[in-house]
Amino acid sequence: MSETDARPGYFGRFGGQFVPEALSGAITQLEEAWRDAEADPTFGLELDRLRSQYGGRPTPLYLAERLSEEAGLEVHLKREDLAHTGSHKLNNVVGQALLTTRMGKPRVIAETGAGQHGVATATAAALFGLECVVYMGAEDCRRQRLNVVRMQLLGAEVVPVESGTRTLKDAINEAMRDWVTNVDSTHYLIGSAMGPHPFPLIVRELQKVISVESKAQFAAQAGGLPDAVIACVGGGSNAIGSFAEFIDEPDVQLVGVEAAGEGIGTGRTAATITEGREAVLHGARSIALVDEDGQVKHAHSISAGLDYPGVGPEHAMLADSGRGRYVAATDREAIQGFRRLSELEGIIPALEPSHAIGWLLAHGRDELDAGATVILTVSGRGDKDVDEVVKVMTELGIAGDLGNEVVDADPREDPESDA
Amino acid sequence: MSAVTDAFTRARDEGRAALVIYLPAGFPDMETSRACLEAAADSGADVLEVGFPFSDPMMDGPIIQAASQQALDHGYGVADDLDMCRSLTGEVDVPALVMTYVTIPDTRGFARFADEAAGAGLAGAILPDLPAGESDPWVREARRTGLDTVFLASSVSTDDRIDRIAEVSTGFVYAVGLMGVTGVKDVASDDSRTLVERIRSRTSTPVAVGLGVKTRQQAAEVASFADGVIVGSAVVQAASDGEPAGAAHRVADLVRELRAGVGSR
Numbered sequence: 001m002s003e004t005d006a007r008p009g010y011f012g013r014f015g016g017q018f019v020p021e022a023l024s025g026a027i028t029q030l031e032e033a034w035r036d037a038e039a040d041p042t043f044g045l046e047l048d049r050l051r052s053q054y055g056g057r058p059t060p061l062y063l064a065e066r067l068s069e070e071a072g073l074e075v076h077l078k079r080e081d082l083a084h085t086g087s088h089k090l091n092n093v094v095g096q097a098l099l100t101t102r103m104g105k106p107r108v109i110a111e112t113g114a115g116q117h118g119v120a121t122a123t124a125a126a127l128f129g130l131e132c133v134v135y136m137g138a139e140d141c142r143r144q145r146l147n148v149v150r151m152q153l154l155g156a157e158v159v160p161v162e163s164g165t166r167t168l169k170d171a172i173n174e175a176m177r178d179w180v181t182n183v184d185s186t187h188y189l190i191g192s193a194m195g196p197h198p199f200p201l202i203v204r205e206l207q208k209v210i211s212v213e214s215k216a217q218f219a220a221q222a223g224g225l226p227d228a229v230i231a232c233v234g235g236g237s238n239a240i241g242s243f244a245e246f247i248d249e250p251d252v253q254l255v256g257v258e259a260a261g262e263g264i265g266t267g268r269t270a271a272t273i274t275e276g277r278e279a280v281l282h283g284a285r286s287i288a289l290v291d292e293d294g295q296v297k298h299a300h301s302i303s304a305g306l307d308y309p310g311v312g313p314e315h316a317m318l319a320d321s322g323r324g325r326y327v328a329a330t331d332r333e334a335i336q337g338f339r340r341l342s343e344l345e346g347i348i349p350a351l352e353p354s355h356a357i358g359w360l361l362a363h364g365r366d367e368l369d370a371g372a373t374v375i376l377t378v379s380g381r382g383d384k385d386v387d388e389v390v391k392v393m394t395e396l397g398i399a400g401d402l403g404n405e406v407v408d409a410d411p412r413e414d415p416e417s418d419a
Numbered sequence: 420m421s422a423v424t425d426a427f428t429r430a431r432d433e434g435r436a437a438l439v440i441y442l443p444a445g446f447p448d449m450e451t452s453r454a455c456l457e458a459a460a461d462s463g464a465d466v467l468e469v470g471f472p473f474s475d476p477m478m479d480g481p482i483i484q485a486a487s488q489q490a491l492d493h494g495y496g497v498a499d500d501l502d503m504c505r506s507l508t509g510e511v512d513v514p515a516l517v518m519t520y521v522t523i524p525d526t527r528g529f530a531r532f533a534d535e536a537a538g539a540g541l542a543g544a545i546l547p548d549l550p551a552g553e554s555d556p557w558v559r560e561a562r563r564t565g566l567d568t569v570f571l572a573s574s575v576s577t578d579d580r581i582d583r584i585a586e587v588s589t590g591f592v593y594a595v596g597l598m599g600v601t602g603v604k605d606v607a608s609d610d611s612r613t614l615v616e617r618i619r620s621r622t623s624t625p626v627a628v629g630l631g632v633k634t635r636q637q638a639a640e641v642a643s644f645a646d647g648v649i650v651g652s653a654v655v656q657a658a659s660d661g662e663p664a665g666a667a668h669r670v671a672d673l674v675r676e677l678r679a680g681v682g683s684r
Contacts, residue, residue: 026575294473
């Protein structure tokens with residue numbers, strides 16, 4: 001466990017439970033439900049059964065030879081994009097939905113940025129017969145329309161959040177308000193390794209399956225341990241799951257890639273660890289993008305899933321101790337990662353892991369030893385992002401012919417067709 | 420004894436509950452917010468709570484969210500809020516506490532914030548997302564600077580937690596009168612009464628009930644079992660229901676009504 005010498009619920013000096021007193025009962029109930037579940041073999045068995053038979057685990061570890069050649073490294077991709085619902089989010093959601101039923105609650109609520117966690121939650125709610133409400137920033141509803149429809153198809157109610165910056169942080173605020181109002185009937189199914197204790201711990205333990213699998217797969221396929229594990233970091237759930245089994249392997253470098261947006265120093269980034277300071281946000285002491293008064297700044301990223309001014313407390317501790325290394329990739333680097341993985345490997349990644357790929361291609365050669373072995377987590381698939389990527393590339397003037405072949409095909413333009 | 424406790428004692432000696440009025444700094448603008456707070460004090464409020472707007476008010480409903488956002492959109496910062504408080508506390512003869520989210524004093528530094536608040540003549544602070552169990556670093560600085568520390572208790576709080584809340588609360592204990600955010604639902608009287616009794620059995624510090632108290636009738640009902648009645652969203656709503664020039668007048672009218680309510684138990 002990483003919450004070592006600190007008080008319970010803390011990772012070093014990060015974490016804690018900074019929530020209104022009215023939530024104290026729900027949080028204690030969740031701690032107890034988690035403790036009971038961990039001690040109950042039937043919980044683990046049911047989780048394993050759902051992960052394999054319903055969720056499609058284990059996901060493959062794939063040696064990406066053409067990407068490796070371009071990067072000058074040996075890159076193994078952990079294919080969370082192939083899991084059911086198209087991202088790593090289901091790992092967490094199935095576990096927390098099981099906890100919800102153990103607590104006897106009929107309703108789950110969730111926040112979502114890119115919509116992947118919302119879709120996963122709606123999926124689990126359908127599977128377990130739970131009522132489901134997903135809060136999503138109005139701006140994100142626009143950017144990720146496909147996922148809004150998916151959630152609705154799965155029977156969830158999607159509530160667009162118009163307050164604040166109309167993105168992920170405001171969706172979390174709104175979910176917290178719902179939770180404090182309906183706490184008797186409702187579990188807040190937090191989607192990342194953030195929020196008040198015990199959420200960062202529970203989400204880490206549920207996402208740990210990523211590195212449990214990848215560590216064994218790497219040993220079997222390549223032998224030994226990788227030199228580095230790389231994952232994108234927004235709140236940090238896929239990254240903490242990708243790191244977890246390697247934290248106690250000092251020879252394995254852990255690299256978290258945040259979203260630099262338009263660039264470090266431009267004031268338009270979501271690179272919380274790189275540019276933020278220690279602060280309390282959404283129930284935990286961690287690192288956040290706040291001004292000197294403590295007002296939370298607007299984050300910016302092309303990726304709705306990384307567009308968040310905070311980060312989970314365990315990442316803050318790993319950054320603080322130096323065990324983890326946190327870097328950032330710009331919107332442009334992410335687009336480059338998105339395109340190159342599609343072209344080189346036939347894998348269209350979500351914009352979130354495109355940051356990790358983009359960083360690897362732009363900086364991996366300089367920052368890692370030549371020929372180093374790397375596990376990079378492709379946390380989700382990119383179908384949802386296609387429209388947004390074309391839009392942004394067009395704005396940047398780098399779209400080229402992308403998207404063009406499907407327009408300007410109006411037959412009335414052709415005089416022959418009038419005959 | 421603290422000025423806040425004194426205010427509760429005076430109210431008790433007059434045979435009524437104390438009236439605590441919340442208004443955010445900088446809404447609808449800084450000068451008007453000061454005028455509204457003064458009007459509240461002049462019209463019968465025993466204690467003032469001055470909200471320092473925060474970008475992510477996760478305990479607040481739409482009314483206070485919108486007011487906070489408007490204040491922040493003006494560009495006011497904590498220094499401006501403190502300046503207004505300094506000028507306010509020099510004028511009114513009732514104690515004023517700052518109410519804000521813990522991120523603000525924590526990021527500014529608890530020691531610095533405590534010095535600044537005390538320097539602005541504030542009598543204490545309420546930080547609703549700082550539970551008693553996480554409060555040691557703040558309470559230390561508040562004691563050093565003579566600020567009262569008001570903590571929230573809820574009907575879901577265990578006895579152990581209420582013991583801890585009672586232990587670190589000075590001025591009064593803030594009993595949350597419903598499950599929810601500010602300004603949406605109505606106070607749950609039976610739950611509140613039970614909670615007040617649980618807190619009273621553990622401390623002699625006065626207990627005030629807030630969240631969901633909007634009308635004279637509700638104020639009267641809560642005043643029948645609590646030492647104080649806290650009203651926030653309804654007062655903010657009154658301030659925003661019309662031209663800013665008339666805001667202080669509208670606040671005064673409502674506060675007089677509420678004061679009649681807490682006096683008629």
